[in-house]
Amino acid sequence: MDDDPTPTSAALAAVGLGMRFRDGWALRGCDFTVPAGRISGVVGPNGAGKSTLLALAAGQLAPSEGGLLVFGEPADAPGPRARVAYVAQDKPLYAGLTVAETLRMGRELNPVWDQEAAQRVVEQGELRPRARIGSLSGGQRTRVSLALALGKRADLLLLDEPMADLDPLARHQLMGTLMSAVAEHGTTVVVSSHVLAELDGVIDHLLLVQRGGIRLAGDLEDVLDGHRLLTGPAGADGPPAELVVERRVTGRLATALVRTGRAGAQPGGAQPGGEGAGWRAEGWESERPGLEELLLGYLRGPVTPAATAGTAATGTAAAGSTEAGRTATNDEKAA
Ligand SMILES: Nc1ncnc2c1ncn2[C@@H]1O[C@H](COP(=O)(O)OP(=O)(O)OP(=O)(O)O)[C@@H](O)[C@H]1O
Numbered sequence: 001m002d003d004d005p006t007p008t009s010a011a012l013a014a015v016g017l018g019m020r021f022r023d024g025w026a027l028r029g030c031d032f033t034v035p036a037g038r039i040s041g042v043v044g045p046n047g048a049g050k051s052t053l054l055a056l057a058a059g060q061l062a063p064s065e066g067g068l069l070v071f072g073e074p075a076d077a078p079g080p081r082a083r084v085a086y087v088a089q090d091k092p093l094y095a096g097l098t099v100a101e102t103l104r105m106g107r108e109l110n111p112v113w114d115q116e117a118a119q120r121v122v123e124q125g126e127l128r129p130r131a132r133i134g135s136l137s138g139g140q141r142t143r144v145s146l147a148l149a150l151g152k153r154a155d156l157l158l159l160d161e162p163m164a165d166l167d168p169l170a171r172h173q174l175m176g177t178l179m180s181a182v183a184e185h186g187t188t189v190v191v192s193s194h195v196l197a198e199l200d201g202v203i204d205h206l207l208l209v210q211r212g213g214i215r216l217a218g219d220l221e222d223v224l225d226g227h228r229l230l231t232g233p234a235g236a237d238g239p240p241a242e243l244v245v246e247r248r249v250t251g252r253l254a255t256a257l258v259r260t261g262r263a264g265a266q267p268g269g270a271q272p273g274g275e276g277a278g279w280r281a282e283g284w285e286s287e288r289p290g291l292e293e294l295l296l297g298y299l300r301g302p303v304t305p306a307a308t309a310g311t312a313a314t315g316t317a318a319a320g321s322t323e324a325g326r327t328a329t330n331d332e333k334a335a
Pocket residue numbers: 021022023025026044045046047048049050051052053
C-alpha cells in the first residue's frame with residue numbers, strides 16, 4: 001500500500017516531537033506520519049506515552065520540542081481542532097445531562113453533525129435517551145463519548161483506549177463502525193489499545209510506542225513483511241544479533257523474531273529465511289509473524305540504543321525501516 005509521506009497530506013506528521021512533564025520526558029525524538037484515510041493502531045506498554053501522543057494530536061497539549069502537524073497545520077491551531085474528534089481515556093461528559101441532551105449539545109456545538117450516526121451508536125447499546133450520564137456504567141459512558149465523536153463527522157478520530165471498558169459485542173460493533181466511517185467518509189482513525197487481538201484485522205497502520213519513543217511505524221503489511229519469526233534448535237548458531245528483536249529458548253527449541261533488513265534500512269541488508277536471504281541455517285524454519293507475535297516480540301525484547309537508532313519512521317512504504325527516531329533512555333527520562 002502506498003503511503004503519502006508529505007506532511008501536508010498526512011493526517012499526522014511528527015518531527016522531533018517531544019513532551020516533557022515535571023518528572024521527565026513522556027515522549028522524545030518522535031518522527032512518524034499517519035497517512036490520511038487509514039486506521040492506525042497506537043500500541044505499547046503502560047506508561048509508554050500513547051495517551052500523551054494522542055493528547056498532543058488533539059491539541060490538548062503543546063509539544064515541549066519538535067512539532068506535530070495535523071492535516072498540515074500545527075495540532076493546536078483552530079483549523080485542525082475543528083476536524084478532529086478526541087475520545088480521551090477519562091471521557092469527560094456532563095453527569096447531569098441525559099443521553100438525549102448530550103447528543104443535542106453535540107448537534108448545537110458542531111457545525112457539521114450526523115445525528116443518525118450518533119443515534120445509531122447509542123441505540124446499539126440500548127441506552128435510554130432519558131438516562132442521566134451520571135447513572136451510566138463506564139462502558140455506557142464510553143458509548144456516549146463515541147457517539148459524540150462519530151456525530152461530529154470528524155476527518156480524524158483520536159480514540160484513547162476506547163475498548164477498555166466495552167464488552168466483547170460492543171467492541172465488535174465499535175470496530176465495524178470505525179471501518180465503515182473510514183470506507184464511507186475517508187475518516188482517519190488513530191486508536192490506542194492494549195487489546196492486540198481486537199486490532200488485528202482492523203488496523204492497517206501501526207505505531208508502536210515504547211519508553212517515550214516510536215519503535216515501529218508504518219503500513220502494517222510492510223511492517224510485518226519486514227520481520228520473520230524463526231524457529232530452530234536451541235544449541236545452534238542463531239541469526240546475527242543485530243537482526244534479532246527478541247530470542248527465547250523453550251526446551252530444545254529457540255524462537256527468534258528478526259528484522260529482515262528489507263528496504264535497505266537495517267545493517268547488512270540480510271533477509272533471514274526470506275527470499276534472497278543473507279542469513280540461512282540448516283534446520284531453522286521461517287514464517288511471517290502475526291501482529292500479536294510481532295508486538296509481543298518487541299515488548300519482550302530489550303530496548304537497546306542499537307535497536308532504536310535506525311532511520312526515522314516516516315510511515316512510508318519502506319516500512320522495513322520501522323525503527324524510528326530514538327527511544328529515550330531511562331536516564332534521559334529521569335533527567
Ligand atoms: N499530565 C501529566 N503530568 C505528569 N506526567 C504525566 C502526565 N501525563 C503523563 N505523564 C507521564 O508520562 C508518561 C507517559 O504517560 P502516558 O499516559 O502517555 O502513557 P500511556 O502509554 O498512555 O500509558 P497507559 O497504557 O498506562 O495508559 C508516564 O510516565 C506518565 O507518568
